[in-house]
Amino acid sequence: xxxxxxxxxxxxxxxxxxxxxxxxxxxxxxxxxxxxxxxxxxxxxxxxxxxxxxxxxx
Amino acid sequence: xxxxxxxxxxxxxxxxxxxxxxxxxxxxxxxxxxxxxxxxxxxxxxxxxxxxxxxxxxxxxxxxxxxxxxxxxxxxxxxxxxxxxxxxxxxxxxxxxxxxxxxxxxxxxxxxxxxxxxxxxxxxxxxxxxxxxxxxxxxxxxxxxxxxxxxxxxxxxxxxxxxxxxxxxxxxxxxxxxxxxxxxxxxxxxxxxxxxxxxxxxxxxxxxxxxxxxxxxxxxxxxxxxxxxxxxxxxxxxxxxxxxxxxxxxxxxxxxxxxxxxxxxxxxxxxxxxxxxxxxxxxxxxxxxxxxxxxxxxxxxxxxxxxxxxxxxxxxxxxxxxxxxxxxxxxxxxxxxxxxxxxxxxxxxxxxxxxxxxxxxxxxxxxxxxxxxxxxxxxx
Numbered sequence: 001x002x003x004x005x006x007x008x009x010x011x012x013x014x015x016x017x018x019x020x021x022x023x024x025x026x027x028x029x030x031x032x033x034x035x036x037x038x039x040x041x042x043x044x045x046x047x048x049x050x051x052x053x054x055x056x057x058x
Numbered sequence: 059x060x061x062x063x064x065x066x067x068x069x070x071x072x073x074x075x076x077x078x079x080x081x082x083x084x085x086x087x088x089x090x091x092x093x094x095x096x097x098x099x100x101x102x103x104x105x106x107x108x109x110x111x112x113x114x115x116x117x118x119x120x121x122x123x124x125x126x127x128x129x130x131x132x133x134x135x136x137x138x139x140x141x142x143x144x145x146x147x148x149x150x151x152x153x154x155x156x157x158x159x160x161x162x163x164x165x166x167x168x169x170x171x172x173x174x175x176x177x178x179x180x181x182x183x184x185x186x187x188x189x190x191x192x193x194x195x196x197x198x199x200x201x202x203x204x205x206x207x208x209x210x211x212x213x214x215x216x217x218x219x220x221x222x223x224x225x226x227x228x229x230x231x232x233x234x235x236x237x238x239x240x241x242x243x244x245x246x247x248x249x250x251x252x253x254x255x256x257x258x259x260x261x262x263x264x265x266x267x268x269x270x271x272x273x274x275x276x277x278x279x280x281x282x283x284x285x286x287x288x289x290x291x292x293x294x295x296x297x298x299x300x301x302x303x304x305x306x307x308x309x310x311x312x313x314x315x316x317x318x319x320x321x322x323x324x325x326x327x328x329x330x331x332x333x334x335x336x337x338x339x340x341x342x343x344x345x346x347x348x349x350x351x352x353x354x355x356x357x358x359x360x361x362x363x364x365x366x367x368x369x370x371x372x373x374x375x376x377x378x379x380x381x382x383x384x385x386x387x388x389x390x391x392x393x394x395x396x397x398x399x400x401x402x403x404x405x406x407x408x409x410x411x412x413x414x415x416x417x418x419x420x421x422x423x424x425x426x427x428x429x430x431x432x433x434x435x436x437x438x
Contacts, residue, residue, distance in 0.1 A: 011076075011118075012069060012099050012101070012347055012351065013099040013101045013102055013347075014099060014102065014118065025423070025426050026426050026428075026429070027426060038429070040371070040429065040432075040433065041429055042348075042429070044376065044425075044428075045101065045376060045378070046099070046101045046347050046348075046376060047346075047347060047348040047373060047374065047375070047376050048347065048348065048351055049351065052351060
């Protein structure tokens with residue numbers, strides 16, 4: 001399985017969630033796919049909803 | 059067909075346009091801005107210095123980029139001077155513009171205290187920052203300055219103070235209250251915030267009003283009410299916001315603390331809506347990002363013909379103070395706080411008389427519990 005991990009950016013404040021890195025200090029393990037993050041999770045920097053993120057084309 | 063006109067291109071204005079275009083691909087949208095209509099996120103202003111970002115780096119898209127992406131008519135440097143609700147027209151740069159629906163997303167001005175006289179403002183060393191243009195002036199002034207005084211220990215004051223000490227500036231924060239974030243945090247948590255920021259280099263002058271500012275040749279003297287003085291080469295005044303009401307009042311709309319709107323963000327006049335820092339929604343004035351984003355989604359649905367009332371989930375406020383990471387959900391009046399902490403890791407919970415969880419304040423490592431705790435909050 002090609003582990004092409006993606007990055008997602010908050011369209012409000014620019015915070016980036018990287019699937020490869022996860023968010024360990026929020027209990028989200030490295031490698032956690034965006035789809036597997038709970039729907040009511042929100043941006044740690046500004047509180048925007050998960051749906052207010054765009055996938056970053058690299 | 060007349061366009062939907064949105065006045066203001068901050069997070070609220072652009073937020074509504076983005077959500078509306080998702081729901082309606084063809085309705086004409088006109089966005090009017092007094093400034094250059096650049097898209098940027100205001101929360102970034104109080105953390106850009108330590109992040110090594112210049113003001114330009116904060117610009118996410120130009121007016122033209124947004125116009126192309128949203129297929130909208132974005133008009134920078136457009137000043138609205140009047141609204142005629144009956145004729146459904148507004149006056150922009152002197153010419154009339156008809157609208158099908160009008161959205162006021164004009165934001166708020168920083169509160170101007172009496173000591174910020176016209177002469178003091180003209181001096182250029184005493185600034186207020188509430189948009190990107192202000193921030194550019196602020197950063198220009200900051201280059202080559204060492205001593206900064208921040209007047210106001212609220213959300214903006216403590217975030218700017220943290221950013222400034224992280225960049226090596228000498229920072230004193232002055233406030234009439236006896237604790238930072240006195241309105242948001244319970245006392246024990248506010249004390250930890252004070253201590254953590256002090257450990258990071260912030261000097262505090264709390265419980266002190268300001269008598270006047272003396273404009274010295276190479277520094278400004280902030281004279282406190284007890285006669286003591288704090289000097290700074292640059293002063294930030296961040297003591298709160300004042301919703302921009304003049305357009306709404308000119309148009310005869312109902313206003314109180316802010317533009318009065320119902321749960322559908324409708325003002326007292328038909329076809330005119332308002333959201334963001336300029337509006338109080340069903341009696342609540344919430345000048346934060348999260349409520350505005352929920353409002354933008356609901357208003358986009360309403361403007362697309364599916365009326366939707368705003369229904370806020372619990373919306374914790376994230377305080378960007380790296381020496382003391384903090385997330386706070388302010389409870390309704392009358393809730394009872396219980397605070398525990400080990401060192402700087404604070405966990406404060408607020409319950410109502412029936413034992414329902416109504417608010418919380420988490421600091422340090424505990425901020426990780428934010429999402430799980432928010433799920434347990436009893437909504438009103």
